[in-house]
Amino acid sequence: MKVWLKALLLSANLLATQQLAAAAEITLDGKLTQGSLIRGQAPAGAKVLFNGQPVKVSATGQFVFGIGRDADLQHQLTIIAADGSQQQLPLTFTSREYDVQRITGVAQKYVTPPAEVTERIQNDNRKVRAVRTTLSDKTAIFAEPVLPATGRISGVYGSQRVFNGEPRNPHYGLDIAAPVGAPVLAPWSGEVLLAEDLYYSGLTLIIDHGMGVTSTLMHLDAISVKVGQQLRQGEKIAEVGATGRVTGPHLDWRINWLQERLDPQLLLSAE
Known part of the structure; x- marks a missing residue:
């Protein structure tokens, strides 16, 4: 629009x-x-x-x-x-309403990660925050995006679960359900900033599209590009997986403007 x-x-x-x-x-x-x-x-x-x-x-x-x-x-x-x-x-701006699910009887191990992985999670978070400070001169973000995977939309931005009365972090991405090994495409041209296995998101790619905007592609089964590589919009860069903290195979696609978490679906539905 x-x-x-x-x-x-x-x-x-x-x-x-x-x-x-x-x-x-x-x-x-x-x-x-x-x-x-x-x-x-x-x-x-x-x-x-x-x-x-x-x-x-x-x-x-x-x-x-x-x-x-x-x-x-x-x-x-x-x-x-x-x-x-x-x-x-x-x-x-206008406000939005988000889907909030309240679930009881969830085992504690699924609500809070074990203490022995706390340091790893903190280190993961530092790495992600650091690459999201990138402010390059690229202008790929002004093109219309390519949907990075094909499949059913299984999760949307802003939704949130409350486990045993304890609110969890909202979901900040667009989930696309697809089988393990399905191709993942670059939504815009850009440069690979991070390609690592992280505790929550599993095999993860973060791509710079310019002007402070990055895409994060999560829960991958395989990554076929490396840090510093220049990508063309629409090229295959990874495969859908079920790595990290997930219940099934899917791609979680997220967009950030610096540290601000934004909704990919709003760009896809723009007129």
Whole structure:
């Protein structure tokens, strides 16, 4: 869904008429809702701030930002033109409802991992956080994505389980059920940042698509690429598996903007 900010801001009565004329040069592509990645276009040479923080901008004025599952709904985009003039663009996002399942009688070993793996989990988390700080000049993320596997959608972003009254972390990916060995494709072009066996996610790939956006592909049975390798959109990079903490074979595909966890399905359904 492509939103022309001029129309958006007119309907919300957010800016004066003379400011709107300049805002017509700015477009946003995406759904203004929780968990969404928004792709934008500003005039070349402009600087962009989201909630007061600088956002990476390409040489041609492309930029991205996003908000998480439970983020506040009021945000602000600031565009600073090459001549120093500024536009303050308030944005109102919509809230979402998520599927929450309450399950009782679950054995404790499935709720809390054993103490002996705590250090490994912490080390895994540090590695993942580190690669998700990558801010490259790649602009692959502005293409439409390729679904990385073929199969039934078995899990969605934002869902959450409550085991024995104890809330677990929400699910932040799109699960695609497929048999072990089914091909996994690169959703966009990019560079491999991580290819490792992690405690929770099993064999895991993290790919940089540029501008702070990464894909994470989890529970793989085999990985056919290595760290530093440049990937083409749609090429086979791995195979579906059931590694890590899972109950059956599937691909868990996740998208991040830096440390912000976003919903891949919103990009697939964009119009």
